[in-house]
Amino acid sequence: MYIKFSSLFAGLIPPSGNRGAVENFFEEIAMYSIFSATKDLVMKIDTFIDLVSESVLHFEEGLKLYLSGKEDEFNERLDIIRILEGRADNLRQDIEAQLYVQTLIPESRGDVLEILENMDDIIDFSKALMFEFFIEKPEIPVELHERMKKLAETAVDSTQALIQSTRSYFYDVNTVKDHIHKVKFFENESDHLAEKAKREIFQLDIDLSRKLHLKNFIVSIDSISDIAENISNRLSIAAMKRIV
Amino acid sequence: MSLIIFLSSGLFLGWSFGANNAGNVFGTAVGSKMVSFKVAAVVTSFFLILGSYVSGAGATRTLGKLGSVNEIGGAFIVALAAAVAIFWMTRINLPVSTSQTIVGSIIGWNFFSGSITDYESLMKIVSSWVVAPVIAGLFAVLINSIVRRLLRRVKIHILYFDFYNRIGLIIVGGFGAYSLGANNIANVMGVFVPVAPFRPIETIIGTISGNEQLFILGGIAMAVGVCTYSAKIMQTVGNNIIPLTPLTALVVVFSSSSVLFLFSSQNLERFLAGMGLPTIPLVPISSAQAVVGAIIGIGLYQGGGGMNFRLLGKIASGWVTAPVLACLISFVSLFIIQNVFNQPVYRPVKFNMSSDVERRLVTEGITFLAMDQFVDKEFSTAVEFRQALKTHAPDLEVWDMNRVVELSELRNIIVNTEIIQYEIDEGWFTPEQAGILKELNGRSFNYSWELRDELEKLSPAWRMKKNTPQGRHFNRDMISKLDYLYKKFWVIK
Numbered sequence: 001m002y003i004k005f006s007s008l009f010a011g012l013i014p015p016s017g018n019r020g021a022v023e024n025f026f027e028e029i030a031m032y033s034i035f036s037a038t039k040d041l042v043m044k045i046d047t048f049i050d051l052v053s054e055s056v057l058h059f060e061e062g063l064k065l066y067l068s069g070k071e072d073e074f075n076e077r078l079d080i081i082r083i084l085e086g087r088a089d090n091l092r093q094d095i096e097a098q099l100y101v102q103t104l105i106p107e108s109r110g111d112v113l114e115i116l117e118n119m120d121d122i123i124d125f126s127k128a129l130m131f132e133f134f135i136e137k138p139e140i141p142v143e144l145h146e147r148m149k150k151l152a153e154t155a156v157d158s159t160q161a162l163i164q165s166t167r168s169y170f171y172d173v174n175t176v177k178d179h180i181h182k183v184k185f186f187e188n189e190s191d192h193l194a195e196k197a198k199r200e201i202f203q204l205d206i207d208l209s210r211k212l213h214l215k216n217f218i219v220s221i222d223s224i225s226d227i228a229e230n231i232s233n234r235l236s237i238a239a240m241k242r243i244v
Numbered sequence: 245m246s247l248i249i250f251l252s253s254g255l256f257l258g259w260s261f262g263a264n265n266a267g268n269v270f271g272t273a274v275g276s277k278m279v280s281f282k283v284a285a286v287v288t289s290f291f292l293i294l295g296s297y298v299s300g301a302g303a304t305r306t307l308g309k310l311g312s313v314n315e316i317g318g319a320f321i322v323a324l325a326a327a328v329a330i331f332w333m334t335r336i337n338l339p340v341s342t343s344q345t346i347v348g349s350i351i352g353w354n355f356f357s358g359s360i361t362d363y364e365s366l367m368k369i370v371s372s373w374v375v376a377p378v379i380a381g382l383f384a385v386l387i388n389s390i391v392r393r394l395l396r397r398v399k400i401h402i403l404y405f406d407f408y409n410r411i412g413l414i415i416v417g418g419f420g421a422y423s424l425g426a427n428n429i430a431n432v433m434g435v436f437v438p439v440a441p442f443r444p445i446e447t448i449i450g451t452i453s454g455n456e457q458l459f460i461l462g463g464i465a466m467a468v469g470v471c472t473y474s475a476k477i478m479q480t481v482g483n484n485i486i487p488l489t490p491l492t493a494l495v496v497v498f499s500s501s502s503v504l505f506l507f508s509s510q511n512l513e514r515f516l517a518g519m520g521l522p523t524i525p526l527v528p529i530s531s532a533q534a535v536v537g538a539i540i541g542i543g544l545y546q547g548g549g550g551m552n553f554r555l556l557g558k559i560a561s562g563w564v565t566a567p568v569l570a571c572l573i574s575f576v577s578l579f580i581i582q583n584v585f586n587q588p589v590y591r592p593v594k595f596n597m598s599s600d601v602e603r604r605l606v607t608e609g610i611t612f613l614a615m616d617q618f619v620d621k622e623f624s625t626a627v628e629f630r631q632a633l634k635t636h637a638p639d640l641e642v643w644d645m646n647r648v649v650e651l652s653e654l655r656n657i658i659v660n661t662e663i664i665q666y667e668i669d670e671g672w673f674t675p676e677q678a679g680i681l682k683e684l685n686g687r688s689f690n691y692s693w694e695l696r697d698e699l700e701k702l703s704p705a706w707r708m709k710k711n712t713p714q715g716r717h718f719n720r721d722m723i724s725k726l727d728y729l730y731k732k733f734w735v736i737k
Binding site: 035042045169171173174 | 278396402406407
């Protein structure tokens, strides 16, 4: 083995592109000294989870208003959910940037970002579904109203259980399993209700096109709990990785 | 001019030391991506310089390991050989022990100068290869399970946990860097203390003595090493043996520095003894070996999956290679410097068992059949003398033989307190000790033990204490003072 003479001194020369290293360093030091940066991020994540929770609750309320024929109030809810979606998007991007720039939670960052992105899908989906109601204005027979309300409630319950599990993931990872099984339970319930609803639709004396139209909405509402379940699967793996 | 050249090898040693050892304190933090290399480099550099400065500011004056090398030219080569060996290991990203490498280099000098190698220090190195990783590994497993148990009971947000973990890594890393600087600066710069040309400088924060300037310079050399060349070795320690989570990264540095503190801190021993508590036996532990041991401990605790055993083998072979390499480089370079450049690399020491030495040996209970044959016979090296003893005095035990050689070492010592006035003024010697030295001004001695006996006879301030932990500290300090005097008062005929 031989060492090139010039390479003996290679390490002594600072790598190029080091301009502003001092500034960057002080920025990083400032980051360490500011405990509030962490506090701020904790708050942002909490707010994001709140937004997801609120959005699905607005969806549930919106659906009830639609079924009772209160179109104006339904439209108000749609506007609210749109605003919430925008805020949640911005917040998520903010959280993402902060996690990357400050290289926080290096070993769980990937999991956290994925979970937050997937939770954002819940808001997007709820909003898109409300839009479908707004544009397509499906005529829902009265005999289906209760079934649909119950289905929406169960779907929302599954998301609320997911939200509790997610909060546990951040605050007390050992209790994630206490909430996560509820997501599965509500998803099963939701599937069961959706199946019943579909059977009822096809027993109605209405056009096939309307039946298919209604079935489409039932499937969509049921999908909310499917999304929640997928996220909960991801979450339980992430939690297992963190459990010490 | 020649001094600057001599000093340069100390600085190179400091640079290599910084590059190789920064990984021990911040490797896991950087490897687990919890602390950026930039922050790690700046924090390590700052605390290395601080540790070096504070250690240099103390009244104690230790020459470090290189103190046994009796000629500055030799010290230059010994430091250079160690630096080259450490640099080589750093280039292939292997963390090694600096002090062990320096001892390897000194053994090269011992071979060359015909001095006797203290096999105890050699055994210390070999035992550290095994003892340090085992103790640190066990400690890491213990701390890891305690921390995990605790964390199961505590509710803490993932981000706050991350924050505290990061701060913990920086604090423990900072402390580690501080003690690295304080413990090793003497090895890097100590030998140049008696010859450094620096004069005290007045600054707004006070006077910076010549020693402090020398040690700060050494600290800066270490810091430059950290900033320019330690990135890859940090990855070896922190990421390549086993991927570490931020928590295990903290457990590793915490347990390895606790082990270093508990098992090799003379200050802790003194503190415990002072409080009337039982002391922990001191064990030679190198930080490089402790960190690797702690990582292995964690890896095995987690089931051993994903551990890079090939790399571990390479690291372990590096521990052996570095001192051996330093020894070879040192020996060859000393030969070249002496024979090609005509520079003195050691001061020849002669050995003569005079009748005074014989009497002294008898009082110590050391006798052998052929004793009379050896009286007043001169030997030009320790090795030659020992060889003769081995041949003609087979009844002499190894321990006693070393004592015979040690007591027969001829040194032309003339007491001259003027040359240690600075040390006296600084208060390194107590007023009583200094007074006795002044009384002896102008007296000459043929053997260093004669000076020591005379000092002991004249004042209790120069007498050793009982071998209790408290007394041990005093005795260590006394021995370093006496060594310093033997060196300073040694007059070449």
